[in-house]
Amino acid sequence: MELESSGESADNPPSKGEDRQTLSQFVENMGLLYQDYGVSRIGGRIVGYLLVTPRPVSSEEMAEALQVSRSSVSTNLRTLLMAELVEKVSLPGDRVDYYVLSDLAWQNTLEMRLAAILPLKELAEEGLEGLYPDHPARPRLQSLMDWVGMVETILQRTRDEWQSRSEVLAGPGS
Amino acid sequence: MELESSGESADNPPSKGEDRQTLSQFVENMGLLYQDYGVSRIGGRIVGYLLVTPRPVSSEEMAEALQVSRSSVSTNLRTLLMAELVEKVSLPGDRVDYYVLSDLAWQNTLEMRLAAILPLKELAEEGLEGLYPDHPARPRLQSLMDWVGMVETILQRTRDEWQSRSEVLAGPGS
DNA sequence: CAGTTGTTTCAGTATTGACAGAAACAACGG
């Protein structure tokens, strides 16, 4: 994998080489980790690459940097855009599409994982509706529903917390 | 799939049939849902079956009820035991192993999903260590680390909340 | 309105993982 640093000037040559190695490793590990998150390896590497490249990146560049096909980049970008981990940006006077990591990337990574819990509530609900009032499984289904309710609360709290953090970072009154 | 209800007496025959249908559907859906949680379909169905069967269940019974091989039950039970979603119980004078849903099953389901986030922190840490002080990716890695820290806090809070709930249910001083 | 560049869709391939059946293993009972 090739990773370009922005200024390639030669004032501290040893650092650049090590940085590239470090970043390459980081991007690769992000790929592996995101696999567990239901995003494909390439998707994770894209997230990693965008993270360590603080500027808009074209899909062409990603394909080259990550040494994968353009089609894979395209497919994975679509997924990442839908998940709102990545945003598309346009640069004036340039018809190429560029992409950056969304400000909400981490928050949304968390949401994805927590939101997957919520369907359990509906499942338990359906179960309760279909069972006669004295069925022994009822209390357990009920407590499952309660638990999912708690997760919903947590989810809301993280949104609030994240919200207030962003406000602090952006300065008050933003 | 066959689901046995505990008392099979005939005082309200119509209910039993519908219950069985409902539960069968529920168990099946749990399987599908848990697939998204990194547990296999069979693992999810085991969780579902244990949920709606409020008594210790042998692996033999699971295999029959879910219509899957004993080996699959065995493999999946090992995973579920490690994840602490299921507990093994012994009945005196019986050499068969029985299993019940753990009291912490839901809490641990949540933990599994949140804990998967934590390795991100280490990844970011390694990245920071390997990069020279002026590298433009540093601030982003730092803020990633901060975010994971927040998730850790949330995780701890849910443990506390769950803890206090259980105490309420069990009665004070337990 | 061609020609060029960039992006998406499609069809085939390869890798991964779940699952079943059989064999091996362990533990208990006569």
Place this chain on the structure above:
DNA sequence: CCGTTGTTTCTGTCAATACTGAAACAACTG
């Protein structure tokens, strides 16, 4: 100590998914 019962490990098969290269498509430029 042999036979029976219960559980785990192993090997092969099948299905699902990620990925690629090629073709189709879209958008801009001269």
